[in-house]
Amino acid sequence: MENKNFDVIIIGGSYSGLSAGMALGRSLRKVLIINDNKPCNRQTPHSHNFITHDGKTPKEIGELAKKDVEKYNTVHFYDGTALKASKKETGFEVETISGEKFKAKKIILASGIKDVMPDIPGFAESWGISVIHCPYCHGYEVRNEETGILANGEMAYEFSKMIFNLTKKLTLFTNGKSALTAEQSDKFAQNKININEDEIECIEHDEGKLKNIVFKNGKSVPLKALYAKIPFQQNFDASEHLGCEFTEQGFIKVDAMQKTTVPGVFACGDNVTMMRSVANATAQGNFAGAMVNKELCEDEF
Numbered sequence: 001m002e003n004k005n006f007d008v009i010i011i012g013g014s015y016s017g018l019s020a021g022m023a024l025g026r027s028l029r030k031v032l033i034i035n036d037n038k039p040c041n042r043q044t045p046h047s048h049n050f051i052t053h054d055g056k057t058p059k060e061i062g063e064l065a066k067k068d069v070e071k072y073n074t075v076h077f078y079d080g081t082a083l084k085a086s087k088k089e090t091g092f093e094v095e096t097i098s099g100e101k102f103k104a105k106k107i108i109l110a111s112g113i114k115d116v117m118p119d120i121p122g123f124a125e126s127w128g129i130s131v132i133h134c135p136y137c138h139g140y141e142v143r144n145e146e147t148g149i150l151a152n153g154e155m156a157y158e159f160s161k162m163i164f165n166l167t168k169k170l171t172l173f174t175n176g177k178s179a180l181t182a183e184q185s186d187k188f189a190q191n192k193i194n195i196n197e198d199e200i201e202c203i204e205h206d207e208g209k210l211k212n213i214v215f216k217n218g219k220s221v222p223l224k225a226l227y228a229k230i231p232f233q234q235n236f237d238a239s240e241h242l243g244c245e246f247t248e249q250g251f252i253k254v255d256a257m258q259k260t261t262v263p264g265v266f267a268c269g270d271n272v273t274m275m276r277s278v279a280n281a282t283a284q285g286n287f288a289g290a291m292v293n294k295e296l297c298e299d300e301f
Contacts, residue, residue, distance in 0.1 A: 006032045008292055009094050009104040011082045011236055014039045015278050016269030016285035017110035018065040023289025025072030029296065032102055033069075034094065036081040039112065041278075043208070044128035049136045050279045061278060078102075082111070084241045092242075092264065105299070106292050109244075109252060109260070109267040110285060111236035118230060122203030129208030131226045137277055138225070139166045145224035148172070148213060150200075153179035155229055157187075163227055164191060171221065173213065175200050196221065234271055249274065258288040266292055 008024055010017045013035025024031045041047065041058045048054055053061050069075055081097040091105040115133075117124040123131055131150075132138040147167045151159055152174040164170055171194040172178075178185065178197050188195055198215040203226070205211055212220040231250075238244035238252050238260065245253045245261040251274070252267040254260055260267050268284035270276050 004100075004102045006030045006076075006102060006104040007296060008032075008106045008108060009034065009085075009092065009102055010108045010110055011085070011094065012110035012112055012269065012271075013037075013066070013077065014062060014110070014112060014269070014281070015065060016112075016281040016288075017108070018062070018069050019282045019285030020108050020110060020268060020289035020292070021069045021075050021285075022072065023286050024293055025069060025075040027289075027293040028074060029293060031075045032078060032104065033075065034078045034080060034082045034096065034102075037079060041128055046141075047278050048138065048140065049277060050282070053278070058278070065282075082236060085236075085238075086241065087262070087264075105264070105296065107242075107265045108285075108288055108292060109236060109238055109265065109271060110269045110281075110288075111234070111238075112270045113232040114235055116231045116233060118228075120200055120203060122205050123228075126203055126205045126208045126210055126226075130205065130210035130224065131203065131228055133228060133230075134276060135162050135166055135227070139163070142225035143167055145169065146171075146222060148221070148223050148226040150175060150226055150228040152176070156180065157184045159227065159229060160188070160193060164193065168192070170194070171196055171223075173198075173200065173226075236271075238265070238267070238271075257291045258284065259291070264295075 007029040008031045010020055010033045013033040017033055021031050021033050044058050046055050047058045083095050083097045085094045092107050093103050095101045143166045146169045148171045150173050173196050201214045201216045210223050212222050214220045242262050242265055247253050252272050254267050254272050258266045258268050266288045268288040269281040
């Protein structure tokens with residue numbers, strides 16, 4: 001790539017990044033999308049709750065999106081990993097893991113997050129297939145089935161309300177002593193939701209399709225699906241490289257315009273919100289692209 005100066009660099013080329021790229025491409029902006037091709041849902045067999053694409057594979061939706069964005073000749077693509085970014089006098093510089101450097105007036109962080117899997121054999125292999133995180137993305141397909149929730153305490157209580165709407169065949173697995181309050185435990189009993197405090201040994205599955213939860217005491221429970229709330233890490237450390245502030249939950253802090261706490265840096269998608277879905281990432285990306293273009297227009301007028 002000869003010219004390495006751009007109006008906007010987008011770090012991350014999944015749904016949010018591509019959507020931002022389209023908005024900017026249609027605004028005649030010279031854009032570089034840096035993408036490592038490792039979306040967090042790459043193991044998920046089908047994506048749901050995204051109108052016009054319901055039931056397609058995440059890969060298929062991503063490929064269709066990229067084809068749409070490629071129509072705009074001001075949008076360029078770089079396959080690789082953004083290693084770091086820094087503020088310069090006239091904008092920003094982004095360096096890739098291979099050592100290449102690119103400059104831009106603005107940056108959009110659409111870099112997503114990485115799920116941190118618990119040390120339970122079979123969990124990672126089943127993640128996104130039958131061990132799932134989102135009732136809106138996956139819940140309809142396992143409605144009324146034998147279902148578990150792997151969580152504890154307040155999070156388990158709040159999450160169970162949503163899953164109870166989809167199935168009454170529900171068990172809460174706390175993987176150790178329950179941290180529910182007496183009042184919360186009574187509510188579970190009223191709704192006939194089992195609470196299992198046994199420590200988990202492993203998850204038995206067939207190519208990611210859950211069969212049994214096996215416990216350290218030798219017992220097991222057959223299941224069709226297991227919801228889990230697990231920790232995550234940012235794919236790109238915007239705090240270290242750019243000084244962006246984070247929320248208490250670990251997301252990049254943005255305002256209503258998708259602006260981070262660093263002027264000229266915007267963020268969108270899974271790295272800024274707990275509402276993880278293709279539809280939401282796409283919408284946020286489109287809006288972020290529009291807001292960046294608006295700021296560039298104001299700078300240039």
